[in-house]
Amino acid sequence: MSEHPVHLVIGATGAAGSATARRLAATDVHLVLAGRDRAEVDALSQELGAPGHTIDARDIAAVGALVEGVVEEHGRLDGVANLAGSVLLKPAHLTTPEEFHDTVATNLTSAFAVVRAAAPAMRKAGGSIVLASSAAAQIGIANHEAIAAAKAGVIGLMRSAAATYGAKGVRVNAIAPGLVDAKMTAKLVGNDAQADASRKMHVLGRLGTGDDIAAAVCFLLDPANDWITGQVLGVDGGLGQIRTRG
Numbered sequence: 001m002s003e004h005p006v007h008l009v010i011g012a013t014g015a016a017g018s019a020t021a022r023r024l025a026a027t028d029v030h031l032v033l034a035g036r037d038r039a040e041v042d043a044l045s046q047e048l049g050a051p052g053h054t055i056d057a058r059d060i061a062a063v064g065a066l067v068e069g070v071v072e073e074h075g076r077l078d079g080v081a082n083l084a085g086s087v088l089l090k091p092a093h094l095t096t097p098e099e100f101h102d103t104v105a106t107n108l109t110s111a112f113a114v115v116r117a118a119a120p121a122m123r124k125a126g127g128s129i130v131l132a133s134s135a136a137a138q139i140g141i142a143n144h145e146a147i148a149a150a151k152a153g154v155i156g157l158m159r160s161a162a163a164t165y166g167a168k169g170v171r172v173n174a175i176a177p178g179l180v181d182a183k184m185t186a187k188l189v190g191n192d193a194q195a196d197a198s199r200k201m202h203v204l205g206r207l208g209t210g211d212d213i214a215a216a217v218c219f220l221l222d223p224a225n226d227w228i229t230g231q232v233l234g235v236d237g238g239l240g241q242i243r244t245r246g
Contacts (some may be wrong), residue, residue: 001075126169178236202237
């Protein structure tokens, strides 16, 4: 059994995932990485000296096998962050069935897969599961129907799982980011006018960074904060709760 806590980051190669992995790698945890793109996973694995796995987080069985393998190899699992996700900005009538199903699978099914696999693995010693929702799940933002539905589902999943597994010491929480400057969101801030409009939606006047999200994820993973469960932590520049002037 590993002498150090074992943490698994799924979606490890995105802006938030890689920033979370780098923060965790600087601590005493044993880090395990997982992502969809083999080349990106291998590069981050080599950079951080952490084992990496290529996985489609939408595949419930594959996530289960990954978690089972981590527990078999290291004898424990203390924390999991699911940062796999996507962004789709379209009104409902322009969203194809395929786009809707992919959005739900990438954002909600992946979260369910993580809870289904990780919570039982943590029941003996407890642990922390962190899921990714969105500020768009808590307020109405035009053209966010599919992604808002999926991310709102993550919140419902999180709260129910927190109730189900809390007696075993398993904490389940979610982060709810605003718009983060990342490869995934490049089309949303593709020119100066779009970027300026997006910044003005956030009362703090800037977009988020991967490290902003990572700080919140690591806070929720930290056993020093083991009296926090069933919570949605907004990391959104105020977007989810505060309206800007004008």
